[in-house]
Amino acid sequence: MANVSMTVNGRSVSGQCEDRTLLVQFIRENLGLTGTHVGCDTSQCGACVVHVDGKAVKSCTMLAAQADGSEVVTIEGLASGGELHPVQAAFREHHGLQCGFCTPGMIMSAVDMIQRHGGRLDEKTVRQELEGNICRCTGYHNIVKAVLDAASKMGDGTKVAAE
Amino acid sequence: MYATNYHRASSVEDAVKLASSNDEAKYLSGGQTLLPTMKQRLAAPSDLVDLRHVSDMKGISVSGGSIRIGAATTHAEVAKSSEIASACPGLAHLAAHIGDPHVRHMGTIGGSIANNDPAADYPAGLVALNATIVTNKRSIGADDFFTGMFDTALEDGELIVAVEIKAPSKSGYAKFPNPASRYAMTGVFVAKHGDGSVRVAVTGAGSDGVFRQADMEQALASDFSAGAIDGVTVDDSELMSDIHASSAYRANLVKVMAKRAVAAAG
Ligand SMILES: Cc1cc2nc3c(=O)[nH]c(=O)nc-3n(C[C@H](O)[C@H](O)[C@H](O)COP(=O)(O)OP(=O)(O)OC[C@H]3O[C@@H](n4cnc5c(N)ncnc54)[C@H](O)[C@@H]3O)c2cc1C
Ligand code: FES
């Protein structure tokens, strides 16, 4: 058994789990944060994307034990004080979701992408960078629009903040 | 996934010792190949030795044309390194096109070459660049390291510590990605070295993993231009044929990707 401690959405948490427990299982089952989804068993869909130490990773392809001591942010950690994060707001505004299953991963990936590229994001880059996220219903068009809109609203400040 | 025991290594010696304490132990680097394989129950290591916290195995240094990349350096770190971008732009381009951003944040050069997937990108880069693979025991030239599909010269428990490359005068990589997986359906890395020689390495196409294309190397050594490859015929008898592409299709891709790689190398 592993004793795992990490900071999740700003809160220190710890728990016991088997060494083989995936980070996504730990987040969903030990912590009860079910916003992070599992959409495949081949590490390809991106529904499970969270940030570990500031980087977007697939939480289905990392052990909880590997994340011991790390800082993790999940979809539940984005909104603050009842205000949606600008990327969440943009997905709502641009109809960037239908069933919503892929959305937590899409949004965590988009936030990571905007942090890395800041105001320099263009449509081609967004489409390329969404390579690891699969949506089975919306079609990517409105998702791309939402990411671009959020990027322009968040502006260059994000780039500086991320580096 | 079957049960396993997780260990976090703190140094190269610690990692080797942890791995040698059990026959069925495996190194865990980025986990982007090993964990999916374990989830499918195609691998069941009794112990996992995590390399992500071994500081001697991380990071990039470039000095006087010598490039050293720690084995636990991620694809994202290689892709965004300004030192790699100027010393060996082809390698930065290669790393930036592996999988997707999330895979690049975790996956490492050491894990990729230890695995030697016949469709992985790094094997082509390292063979064309005539890289040296440094392990805890010895140094191995890339030509000798990649011994066949999913096979390397590594012995049981041997740990890759770093990859060393002499900066080429020109380098370029072009891949035709499988539209679903992004692995190379064919990828060609072309490097022109300081002594004027040219090495051309192909991944994704060979039925026994990465290989060098000698006719193209000769043609490019006398004339480093995409047109120089026009006269080369690619034999498809040793190439892969699968649901994604026939060997004849791949033979054509080898030529097209080689030309694009030369054009990219400039
Ligand atoms: C969705 C997806 C898409 C991908 N697309 C591509 C692609 O387009 N191109 C591509 O090339 N790859 C691709 N990959 C694979 C990715 O690049 C992996 O990161 C890489 O193949 C393995 O590196 P890792 O660090 O994750 O190794 P791990 O999965 O941790 O390990 C792989 C193997 O190497 C061994 N190992 C690891 N480190 C060492 C070491 N230092 N010394 C000795 N042995 C070691 C392990 O024991 C294991 O057997 C993709 C993966 C996924 C999940
Ligand atoms: S659930 Fe993680 S990639 Fe699909």
Ligand code: FES
């Ligand atoms: S909104 Fe349904 S899968 Fe993307």
